[in-house]
Amino acid sequence: MAAVTDDFAKKCEIKQNDTLGRFVVALCNLRAGETLLLENPIVVLPQMGDRRCSKCFKLTQSFCRKCHLLALCEDCSNHDERDCRRLAEMHFSADQVELLQRKEHTEIQPVLKCLLLREHEETLPLYEEMSQMESQLATRRGTDIWKNYQEHAFAPLDAGGVLKQLRGSADEDLVQGLLGILDINAYEIRAPESGGAMRGLYRRAGLFAHSCMPNLVISIDDEKRIKVYANRFIAAGEILYNCYTNVLLGTEERRQILKEGKCFDCTCARCQDPTELGTHMSSFMCSHCSCTGGYIVRQPNTGTWQCLLNPEHTLKQEFVSNMLERAKEEIFHARDDIYRLELLLAKLSRLLHRNHFLMLDLKQNIASILRQILQNIATRPNKKVYERKIRLCQEILLVLKVVTPGISRLKAIALYELANTQAELARKMYTEMEHSANDLLAELERVEVMLRESLRMLLFEPLATPEGQLTRTMLRELKELQDDMKNLRESNDDVLS
Secondary structure (H helix, E strand, O other): OEEEEEHHHHHEEEEOOOOEEEEEEEEEOOOOOEEEEEEOOOOEEEEEOOOOOOOOOOOOOEOOOOOOOOOOOOOOOOOHHHHHHHHHHHOOOOHHHHHHHOOOOOHHHHHHHHHHHHHOOOOOOHHHHHOOOOHHHHHHOHHHHHHHHHHHHHHHHHHHHHHHOOOOOOHHHHHHHHHHHHHHOOOEEEOOOOOOOEEEOOOHHHHHEEEEOEEEEEEEOOOOOOOEEEOOOOOOOOOOOOOOOOOOOHHHHHHHHHHHHHOOOOHHHHHHHHOOOOOOOEEEEOOOOOOOOOOEEEOOOOOOEOOOOOOOOEEHHHHHHHHHHHHHHHHHHHHHOHHOOOOOOOOOOOOOOOHHHHHHHHHHHHHHHHHHHHHHOOOOOOHHHHHHHHHHHHHHHHHHHHOOOOHHHHHHHHHHHHHHHHHHHHHHHHHHHOHHHHHHHHHHHHHHHHHHHHHHHHHOOOOOOOHHHHHHHHHHHHHHHHHHHHHHHHHHHHHOO
């Protein structure tokens, strides 16, 4: 566990300042797609509120029958032998075990997994490295998250007799500090069940600074190994940036997540630009302005919502907050219903810029449903269904090209969806004799360019990831496309001869 490749030492340098704390810069020029880091996790842990098996990571409420403290599902007979033996050496009353196993005390397991690193000589260096990571202890003290951890982690660990039986001292600051380190430095990783998530803590990957316009791509494979690579050319001396949040959220949403979860205010170029680099992902339509460009944006220095054309046209923060909350609730209740989603998209288009993050969310949801319709053999979708999905993919891509320049998984997948749908529509129109063979060939040639560009970005992804598996599918589809194009050219040659 926690092995680090030589790439990091050769290509990266760790620095420190008062603003960023510890951060990483490039030691040399880095090519787009060049790997900087391959690393296994120090620990793999459940998300807050979950309890997972210590062996297979499935959700469970069962515990190991030997140590009684670490979760173990009924399908697994054992977990880490050293941890189990160390905990089994401790003495607990039945009441203490019951307290420590209570359903509401799920945060005990992450603390135990971290503290157990300190108990073994082989893993002590990992614990020492982990303890140097940022915890924001002073900032979090007395907050709601502190109180929650006090109630559901420190208090039961203390009353349950665990902390007193550890080899080193352990007080509330240590417990809160470890949980802070996990909250601030851990990466989300895929869980065994579909759509589930866990956390992985890595020695070096947590050192990269944040920007909403990152120059790095982070991938975690099915073995929980993290890969970090450049998404564009990076010059020697540049700071290496990861994005800690979803790039498809608006500025206020991103900043709130970073403030609450990571304890800092983002001041990147995108956050400082009220138009979000011209994408208007947080902008409202100005009801007073009839001409193009009448968008109401939030000024970062004052926090006021003002029209770009006429600063006297404003919105109150309370109206903005309430309107967005109502819109989010309507989107939630409309999920999986394409008719409700389309009506909501039309309704919100009178209030929000077409690229607003909620509009993009709606467009993604609609495109996903259209994909299912087009893949269903039982349905016979007409040309308008294909054209609607194509238009949605194009609109989403226009935004992604700005907020995720260079190599981007999101952009690659959106481009693939666009290419795939255009190819299917072209074949349908040829079959229904609306396209000639030359028309079909020209369209497939355009699709080939898009597929190649999508593949160029996804080929940097590890094979043991959903994107890696998609790459294999795309390579097969590209070969089939090229065979179709070859047959069409040969057919044309036969006609001409």
